Amino acid sequence: MSARLDQLIATRIRQDVQSMHAYAIQDSRGMVKLDAMENPHRLAPELQRALGERLGAVALNRYPGGRIDDLKKALARHAGLPDGFGLMLGNGSDELISLLAMACDVPGATVLAPMPGFVMYAMSAQLQGLKFVGVDLTPDLELDERAMLDAMALHQPAIVYLAYPNNPTATLWNDAVIEKIVEAAPGLVVMDEAYQPFAARSYMDRITRHEHVLVMRTMSKFGLAGVRIGYMMGPARLVDEVDKLRPPYNISSLNCETALFALEHEDVFAAQAAEIRSERERLQAALRDMGLKAWRSEANMVLVRVPDADRSFEGMKARKVLVKNVSRMHPLLANCLRLTVGTADENAQMLAALRSTL
Template sequence: MTTPDISSQALQRIRADVRAMQAYHVQDSQGLLKMDTMENPYRLSAALQKQLGERLGALEINRYPGERLEVLKKMLADYAGAPAGSAVLLGNGSDEIITLLALATAQPTEGARAKMLAPMPGFVMYPLSAKLQGLDFVSVNLTADFDLDVPAMQAAIAAQKPAITYIAYPNNPTATLWEEDKVQAIVDAVAQIGGLVVMDEAYQPFASRSWITRMKAEPERNQHVLLMRTLSKFGLAGARLGYLIGPAALVHEIDKVRPPYNISVLNCETAIFALEHESLYAEQAAAIRAERQPLIDALAALEGVEKIWPSEANMVLLRVADAGRAQAEMKKRGVLVKNVSAMHPLLNNCLRLTVGTREENAQMLAALKESL
């Protein structure tokens, strides 16, 4: 059976900007050590896998998701220590929540399109969601050392009046956890123009602090702040479960654009099971944090590593002479890492490496040493 030719007229029905895009590419990892996507390297024990399998096997998958979602929301609020008066929104990963936030705020203001603002380099989904949902994206460069340029952020917020300002805390791909007073200055600037701040804490299990403490300490000052997290870095990347915590009045409005039944009963029950074993995942995060500084020290000692940045996440960013060549050579040696050079000019010849187990890190270091 031959594949029919798609007429040019039919293709023209697809948005021109979409046709000009590249789809998100996932590297083939068959038979390779996967150190490119910041996944938790630890699997459940055989006993816990069996328990989870039995729970999932007993679910009524012929029914739509129901009240167990409310159980999960309560567990997530308790786990995060949500401030009083908060509500929780669930997403199919934090990616879907970013889309929902863009959908909910994509209204023109004074004859112009709504705007989304974020410091860059940052998470690629921010500008992508703005583009697809009809917002203008405003990028404010970080400093050369990937610190926040607070005066530039304040000026851009005052001039552009963004509906949403994203602060990744810690940032991806730089792994930076910016100083609290600098972040608060931006939060205050957004309050002056009546916008929303989304604090993206995808890598919170590996960071030394969370913005939720500021939300609880000064609720009035942070009443326009929404906290976004994911269970992907917690250890459930395959379950695709993100969540948003914020003042109930705001969260309930955003919930109106959420597709019905967006979280499957399988994802929901897996997340509940994981939160019931929260201490196990806390131990795994602690083990990853313990391996982070030794990895950074070993990387800094390698000839050919030109610069390495501090990390408060489960990734490390470094610069080499030729990131493309180093990535290709590492892949030949069985190790996948991420070349982030094309993401932003400030990331020229930078590689992003996942922090894994001691054995994984040793294998990655050996491959990098041979590849430089």
């Protein structure tokens, strides 16, 4: 059986897939979990009860129906979507990124994005058979305007991804540089606003300027990481073309109802985001007081450079604090850790654990 299975994998599974590694999720049981940019706050007990009653009334014997349209309308209102623009849903942003790669898979198509950046841009391109071009940021992790413009002129990408703010750097790109890139792009530009609840600016107020720009968001950072709902907005005709590739019923009835419930209580989640932003400022100040380089964050994470990332990561883990060691993701991230902003108590534990490793 083993020899047959070996042969089956060797001859029927794509070679590039065999050489890949699955997306790794760290075991967080018993840990202060600050490795995945999740909202650390849970719903108040009375809201949990109200949500439970509502989910208990969902007709699970039926496929998702009209409530999906209700969710799309609610998200459009929440985002301030202009007239003439469309919105589509994805099972998280990851599915939307995959659908975009499928939609733009024409002969010779290329996907381009700054690096270091979100790993799914390159992975989705590879899995769809598209070429991926990564353009390094500057040494201080800003967009390299000249390098981006030159790479676009050379490769003529079908899709340019601009994470706004970026992951894992948490930086919010310079708007003047972004506009030059958007205007020069020969294909689609996707503004990935996964961390919009924590950022000072959004591209939504400029979305009507360009017919080739899509804005992508997720409810994961809104506070519903376990619900897996992403959404993408742009000119209706353009969104409709990508939406043709969406699997039927890709959003479950339970997830849909949970998202609608959350949007009805968006003031609660806005207050949570405000608290996270406040904690982020205290966290950055504490890291600077330690003499560490911490990049200015516009997300719910902070990128920090330590003397020895492996030592600090393992030392913090031994003290039951889990963060993300990104030091091997890209040469520009040498000795860097990505710290998710947690509650005041979680952040205090994280800082104490980090301080003990320095």
